[in-house]
Amino acid sequence: xxxxxxxxxxxxxxxxxxxxxxLIGKRLCCHLHDNFLSARIVETEAYxxxxxxxxxxxxxxTNRNQxxxxxxxxxxxxxxxxxxxxxxVVTEREGFPAAVLIRAAEPREGFGLTNEAGMISRALSGPxxxxxxxxLTLEHNGLSLTGSKLFVADANEIPRAVSRSARVxxxxxxxxxxxxxxxxxxxxxxxxxxxRDLPK
DNA sequence: TGAATGATGCGCT
DNA sequence: GCGCATCATTCAT
Numbered sequence: 637x638x639x640x641x642x643x644x645x646x647x648x649x650x651x652x653x654x655x656x657x658x659l660i661g662k663r664l665c666c667h668l669h670d671n672f673l674s675a676r677i678v679e680t681e682a683y684x685x686x687x688x689x690x691x692x693x694x695x696x697x698t699n700r701n702q703x704x705x706x707x708x709x710x711x712x713x714x715x716x717x718x719x720x721x722x723x724x725v726v727t728e729r730e731g732f733p734a735a736v737l738i739r740a741a742e743p744r745e746g747f748g749l750t751n752e753a754g755m756i757s758r759a760l761s762g763p764x765x766x767x768x769x770x771x772l773t774l775e776h777n778g779l780s781l782t783g784s785k786l787f788v789a790d791a792n793e794i795p796r797a798v799s800r801s802a803r804v805x806x807x808x809x810x811x812x813x814x815x816x817x818x819x820x821x822x823x824x825x826x827x828x829x830x831x832r833d834l835p836k
Numbered sequence: 837t838g839a840a841t842g843a844t845g846c847g848c849t
Numbered sequence: 850g851c852g853c854a855t856c857a858t859t860c861a862t
Contacts, residue, residue, distance in 0.1 A: 646861075650850085681854070683854075695848085698847075700848090714846095715845095716846090716853060717843080717844070717855050718845035722855085763854070764855045764856065803854070
């Protein structure tokens with residue numbers, strides 16, 4: 637059994653880009669429901685402050701985004717497109733709104749590891765699918781990541797290389813290379829070819 | 837292999 | 850009312 641060492645709040649109290657990069661390879665763990673679930677994070681995106689046009693906090697503090705303005709190491713979960721939820725982890729000092737979106741992971745415990753064809757499961761490949769499979773909804777917004785219900789652990793699965801690209805699905809902020817992913821992962825939401833779509 | 841599209845509901849102007 | 854940090858399906862190339 638892997639040694640799971642929960643990341644301390646200080647891990648999140650850093651530059652959001654550093655946190656986003658360093659989360660690649662870490663283990664997302666969930667004790668919220670009947671079964672223990674865990675998965676290896678392979679793709680993240682950073683959303684940083686009022687100056688980032690794509691950040692939900694760009695237009696100021698609202699009821700929805702207020703947790704981003706709070707202390708680091710808490711969840712920010714939001715509802716999107718009428719049917720999906722997305723999981724973020726809040727970063728940086730209290731008062732500075734920033735977070736990292738968890739976009740994809742590779743199943744480890746409590747999930748099927750492969751599909752019918754024997755390939756590594758892509759059931760967690762995408763932020764909406766990941767939340768659905770972990771059973772995360774708005775009721776899990778603002779949850780501390782240093783507790784025992786939902787946390788990120790260092791499972792000593794260091795990626796060989798972390799690539800970066802523009803963020804996915806935005807109409808603004810496409811100039812920033814704030815998406816990070818495990819260069820060797822088969823379960824990222826979009827392939828490395830996404831890099832070729834970058835504006836120069 | 838990629839582009840277009842519909843589903844579906846909330847937050848914010 | 851419009852747009853959205855998505856996804857599965859359908860259709861074109």
